[in-house]
Amino acid sequence: MFDNLTGKLQEVFKKLSKRGKLSEADVDEGLREVRLALLEADVNFKVVKEFLARVRVRAVGVEVSEALNPAQQVIKIVHEELLTTLGTAAPLDLSGPSPHVIMLVGLQGSGKTTTAAKLAVRLRSIGNRPLLVAADTYRPAAVAQLETLGKQLNVPVHSEGVGKAPPEICSNGLKKAREQAYSVVVLDTAGRLAIDDQMMAELEAIKQITKPNEVLLVSDAMTGQDAVRTAEEFHRRVGLTGLILTKVDGDARGGAAISIRSVTGVPIKFMGIGEKTDALEVFHPDRLASRILGMGDMLTLIEKAQENFDQDEAAKAAQKMMEARFDMEDFLQQLQQVKKLGPISGLLDMIPGLGGMKQQVDPQQAEAQMKRIEAIINSMTPDERHRPDILNGGRKRRIARGSGTTVQDVNQLLREFREMQKMMKQFSSGKGRGLANMFRGH
Amino acid sequence: MLERVKSIRDALTRTRQAAFGRVATLLGATEITPEFWDELEALLIQADLGVETTADILEKAKAHVKREGIIRTDALKSVLKAELRAMLVTAEPLDLTTDDLRVVLIVGTNGSGKTTSIAKLAAWFKGQGRSVLLAAADTFRAAAGDQLDVWADRAGVPVIGGQPGSDPGAIVYDALQAAQSRKVNVVLIDTAGRLHTKFNLMQELKKVRNVTAKAAAGAPHETWLVLDGTTGQNALAQAQQFKAAVEVTGVIITKLDGTAKGGMVFAVSHQLQLPIRFIATGEKLGDIALFDAAAFVDGLFE
Numbered sequence: 202m203f204d205n206l207t208g209k210l211q212e213v214f215k216k217l218s219k220r221g222k223l224s225e226a227d228v229d230e231g232l233r234e235v236r237l238a239l240l241e242a243d244v245n246f247k248v249v250k251e252f253l254a255r256v257r258v259r260a261v262g263v264e265v266s267e268a269l270n271p272a273q274q275v276i277k278i279v280h281e282e283l284l285t286t287l288g289t290a291a292p293l294d295l296s297g298p299s300p301h302v303i304m305l306v307g308l309q310g311s312g313k314t315t316t317a318a319k320l321a322v323r324l325r326s327i328g329n330r331p332l333l334v335a336a337d338t339y340r341p342a343a344v345a346q347l348e349t350l351g352k353q354l355n356v357p358v359h360s361e362g363v364g365k366a367p368p369e370i371c372s373n374g375l376k377k378a379r380e381q382a383y384s385v386v387v388l389d390t391a392g393r394l395a396i397d398d399q400m401m402a403e404l405e406a407i408k409q410i411t412k413p414n415e416v417l418l419v420s421d422a423m424t425g426q427d428a429v430r431t432a433e434e435f436h437r438r439v440g441l442t443g444l445i446l447t448k449v450d451g452d453a454r455g456g457a458a459i460s461i462r463s464v465t466g467v468p469i470k471f472m473g474i475g476e477k478t479d480a481l482e483v484f485h486p487d488r489l490a491s492r493i494l495g496m497g498d499m500l501t502l503i504e505k506a507q508e509n510f511d512q513d514e515a516a517k518a519a520q521k522m523m524e525a526r527f528d529m530e531d532f533l534q535q536l537q538q539v540k541k542l543g544p545i546s547g548l549l550d551m552i553p554g555l556g557g558m559k560q561q562v563d564p565q566q567a568e569a570q571m572k573r574i575e576a577i578i579n580s581m582t583p584d585e586r587h588r589p590d591i592l593n594g595g596r597k598r599r600i601a602r603g604s605g606t607t608v609q610d611v612n613q614l615l616r617e618f619r620e621m622q623k624m625m626k627q628f629s630s631g632k633g634r635g636l637a638n639m640f641r642g643h
Numbered sequence: 644m645l646e647r648v649k650s651i652r653d654a655l656t657r658t659r660q661a662a663f664g665r666v667a668t669l670l671g672a673t674e675i676t677p678e679f680w681d682e683l684e685a686l687l688i689q690a691d692l693g694v695e696t697t698a699d700i701l702e703k704a705k706a707h708v709k710r711e712g713i714i715r716t717d718a719l720k721s722v723l724k725a726e727l728r729a730m731l732v733t734a735e736p737l738d739l740t741t742d743d744l745r746v747v748l749i750v751g752t753n754g755s756g757k758t759t760s761i762a763k764l765a766a767w768f769k770g771q772g773r774s775v776l777l778a779a780a781d782t783f784r785a786a787a788g789d790q791l792d793v794w795a796d797r798a799g800v801p802v803i804g805g806q807p808g809s810d811p812g813a814i815v816y817d818a819l820q821a822a823q824s825r826k827v828n829v830v831l832i833d834t835a836g837r838l839h840t841k842f843n844l845m846q847e848l849k850k851v852r853n854v855t856a857k858a859a860a861g862a863p864h865e866t867w868l869v870l871d872g873t874t875g876q877n878a879l880a881q882a883q884q885f886k887a888a889v890e891v892t893g894v895i896i897t898k899l900d901g902t903a904k905g906g907m908v909f910a911v912s913h914q915l916q917l918p919i920r921f922i923a924t925g926e927k928l929g930d931i932a933l934f935d936a937a938a939f940v941d942g943l944f945e
Binding site for chain 1: 689690693694753755756785789790839842873900
């Protein structure tokens with residue numbers, strides 16, 4: 202609903218002149234839309250209130266510049282203020298004598314165990330010797346889960362079944378780390394409610410015994426308004442040093458991150474972005490800010506495009522498209538340029554409004570499809586690429602053999618190519634339907 | 644049994660006091676002022692009802708106030724109650740007497756509480772005199788099968804599983820064959836958690852559903868989505884996608900024993916016409932209860 206905040210704000214500010222200062226009334230009207238966007242993104246109600254108050258102070262009286270219209274101006278201030286609130290990415294604190302202890306805490310199902318494994322892999326990749334400690338003796342098979350992950354990843358796990366108290370297990374794990382020269386110990390604690398006094402006391406005990414460098418709250422990006430209360434309580438009881446936001450690969454806007462940041466002041470350290478064990482990403486404040494505002498991640502996409510696209514080639518292709526002289530050779534080059542930008546799924550996420558397309562387009566199939574198209578075009582002669590119309594049955598059979606595909610595949614590509622040419626004519630006449638169909642696969 | 648009901652009541656009371664208790668206070672016998680509406684909005688949004696649902700409820704309440712000349716907040720109470728209750732879809736009661744096999748497919752995102760809920764459901768159905776068999780079709784998450792085994796043991800119900808990484812469809816098939824030959828009443832199928840945005844994993848889930856449909860007549864009779872009660876507005880997207888993929892017929896709300904309010908159930912139930920079947924609240928087998936819409940809404944104003 203609020204997928205395009207910029208568009209909404211532009212609507213609000215349409216009646217304003219392009220010059221002059223932003224009045225209180227202008228700003229208030231614009232901020233109403235911002236408020237809705239933030240609430241839709243699950244930013245806590247009170248946090249939104251404080252946030253908007255700060256933005257208001259900055260925005261009222263601001264000179265509307267030549268470069269930006271009022272809507273963009275407000276967005277810019279909101280975006281900057283969001284970045285300030287989110288803070289910068291903070292590295293793990295691995296100072297002092299080793300072994301360093303990293304303690305993971307959080308609610309049930311937030312993703313602690315998976316995150317512990319991902320963190321260990323990451324630590325190993327930067328030259329550490331990690332030891333995982335299975336301190337969740339409550340959830341059935343939580344210990345077995347960590348042991349299995351450890352085996353898969355070849356990371357040692359200290360576990361003592363479920364018979365002992367978690368503080369004791371952590372203490373023994375730390376002892377083992379000292380004796381066997383592990384450099385980092387990652388404690389996987391049980392999920393618990395922040396209001397469960399006994400369970401919170403257990404965390405305090407673990408903290409006291411192991412003196413961790415980091416106490417990281419693992420929080421689900423899909424969390425709603427209650428994120429604030431949970432984070433406050435964990436912070437009050439065990440003193441958090443950072444946050445790991447999980448399940449960021451879904452389509453939740455992740456407003457909880459702002460809420461947690463606001464009430465605890467601790468930095469966001471990592472984001473969990475997938476089912477694979479290397480899917481832990483360093484936190485990018487700008488990406489999250491755009492996402493919370495529902496603006497996609499155009500900045501990254503533009504940057505990537507600038508880095509990777511050959512500007513001259515792109516201009517030439519665009520020219521050809523406009524003139525509908527686009528042939529198979531141009532198509533191949535375009536595909537190769539797009540490939541340089543990274544996986545399709547990543548691209549779809551970054552384009553505002555296209556994130557939802559992932560439900561219709563299977564990124565993996567799309568990539569396989571791209572490979573097939575490349576192989577088919579590569580098996581064509583230059584003449585065939587320029588004039589696909591000359592392809593007869595014999596040529597198609599040869600191309601199919603050469604590319605390891607079938608004549609049906611070749612025919613399908615030709616059909617889609619002709620469709621695309623049609624689309625381009627529409628584009629140049631101002632109407633277009635996007636690339637969705639091209640990558641729909643089979 | 645009574646004890647269990649009481650503990651769920653206690654847990655939910657905490658939720659109510661945290662959020663809706665304040666609505667009740669707000670709805671004491673005072674006059675309706677502009678500040679009242681602001682505060683009501685704040686409370687509903689903080690209960691995770693979402694911007695749209697909150698605006699909707701407020702608008703309806705205001706219309707009542709205007710039409711019926713309500714001037715005091717306590718009189719608004721029954722109006723708000725009725726509107727909130729009307730948003731929750733009522734389900735046909737579960738048939739707990741049939742001798743025919745009933746298959747329930749349990750789906751949801753990672754960490755929403757599927758496996759724990761299945762254990763509780765198994766105990767619940769058993770308590771209703773039904774024979775139960777579990778299918779451990781989450782072969783992806785490390786030790787998910789072990790987790791279900793432990794629970795099945797506690798609940799005293801058999802479980803059919805397979806090797807980690809094996810085909811979930813094959814396990815479902817085996818489980819349904821076993822259920823039919825053993826004349827079991829209810830089969831609960833545990834599936835791997837998946838984000839609703841993952842195309843491949845949602846396709847896989849469709850496949851599991853198809854296998855279920857082929858392995859037993861009329862199966863799955865129910866497909867329940869497990870929603871984490873602490874989830875915010877994303878719950879609606881989850882429910883939409885899961886419904887589109889595997890024809891979800893009902894919802895189970897978990898983790899309502901904390902301070903989260905679960906207000907997103909209103910939008911989920913209303914917009915997708917999905918009944919809420921159960922509420923789960925804790926870590927014990929008995930921490931589950933049939934969802935009672937009227938009682939749930941009444942409870943908000945206690």
